[in-house]
Amino acid sequence: MRIDLLAPTRASIEETVAFVRRAESVGAAGVGVPDHLEYGRDGFVALALAARAAPSIDLYPAVANVLTRHVFQLAVLARTMQEAAGERFKLVIGAGGSTAERTGQPPASRRRLREAVATIRALLAGEAVAFGTSAEELIEDALPPGPPVLLAVSGPKAVRLAGEIGDGALLFTGVSTPTRALAAELVAAGRAEGGRVGQPFETTYVVPVCVGESASEARERARGAAFNWLRLGRFDAGLERAGISWRVPESARALSNGLLAAICEHFFITGMAAECAARLEALSDAGAERVLLMPVGGADVTEAVLGVMGRVSAR
Numbered sequence: 001m002r003i004d005l006l007a008p009t010r011a012s013i014e015e016t017v018a019f020v021r022r023a024e025s026v027g028a029a030g031v032g033v034p035d036h037l038e039y040g041r042d043g044f045v046a047l048a049l050a051a052r053a054a055p056s057i058d059l060y061p062a063v064a065n066v067l068t069r070h071v072f073q074l075a076v077l078a079r080t081m082q083e084a085a086g087e088r089f090k091l092v093i094g095a096g097g098s099t100a101e102r103t104g105q106p107p108a109s110r111r112r113l114r115e116a117v118a119t120i121r122a123l124l125a126g127e128a129v130a131f132g133t134s135a136e137e138l139i140e141d142a143l144p145p146g147p148p149v150l151l152a153v154s155g156p157k158a159v160r161l162a163g164e165i166g167d168g169a170l171l172f173t174g175v176s177t178p179t180r181a182l183a184a185e186l187v188a189a190g191r192a193e194g195g196r197v198g199q200p201f202e203t204t205y206v207v208p209v210c211v212g213e214s215a216s217e218a219r220e221r222a223r224g225a226a227f228n229w230l231r232l233g234r235f236d237a238g239l240e241r242a243g244i245s246w247r248v249p250e251s252a253r254a255l256s257n258g259l260l261a262a263i264c265e266h267f268f269i270t271g272m273a274a275e276c277a278a279r280l281e282a283l284s285d286a287g288a289e290r291v292l293l294m295p296v297g298g299a300d301v302t303e304a305v306l307g308v309m310g311r312v313s314a315r
Contacts, residue, residue, distance in 0.1 A: 027313025032062030163190020
């Protein structure tokens with residue numbers, strides 16, 4: 001199993017590049033670099049600098065959106081990273097998430113994502129594309145076929161769409177046996193609908209991780225993230241598949257210990273360092289292809305997750 005790490009969201013460009021170097025040194029396969037407006041730094045700038053500083057690790061935005069970046073711009077950014085990082089780069093796009101809230105617009109629809117993927121692929125392949133009333137435009141120095149295009153998705157319809165049109169997916173769908181089975185079924189249905197059965201498809205499970213001095217402390221530190229994702233509906237399909245009934249509480253504090261434990265069991269990895277390492281190894285033994293570890297709970301948790309990564313790599 002290949003293990004990626006998410007770079008800290010509030011880090012400076014210099015700190016992000018240093019994190020990528022450290023991730024490479026502890027054996028991570030890749031790093032996802034946040035691309036959020038609210039933190040005041042452009043993720044693609046960090047990716048380009050990291051590509052030169054860490055020459056062997058995979059790199060991708062986590063996650064670029066089609067709300068604030070025109071698809072032509074996204075294609076050009078992907079072409080730029082193709083030059084900087086070669087086959088180590090992949091373009092990951094999503095519906096917008098927090099960007100939608102901060103720019104006062106709805107998340108991108110599945111139709112818009114479908115059109116975006118098709119347009120970006122055409123531009124990266126050197127094909128001409130018409131935009132509105134403009135003449136057909138193209139990337140004159142394209143390097144066909146271009147980097148792979150993946151979708152970051154969580155809901156069942158979006159997961160099917162990723163299977164239908166994507167070269168892979170970042171799945172916010174859970175890592176327990178029932179939730180992974182659900183995701184696999186949805187992706188397979190999408191591949192069949194898109195006539196892409198048998199073509200390569202990279203599945204990456206996004207896994208929030210919290211390391212603590214005890215299992216209970218780690219779960220408690222993950223409470224805020226668990227509530228936020230529950231509020232956004234990211235657990236709905238997985239909780240239903242796992243046979244768990246729930247309601248969204250008014251606050252993180254009101255999240256019951258039982259529901260928090262269920263979320264940690266099916267969607268998160270929490271516990272002491274050795275426990276987290278054991279869960280990662282169990283995921284690998286179960287056939288998971290790739291995971292993106294997302295530290296939650298503070299800077300010390302990020303350090304602890306790097307330690308867990310080193311522990312797993314050493315075995």
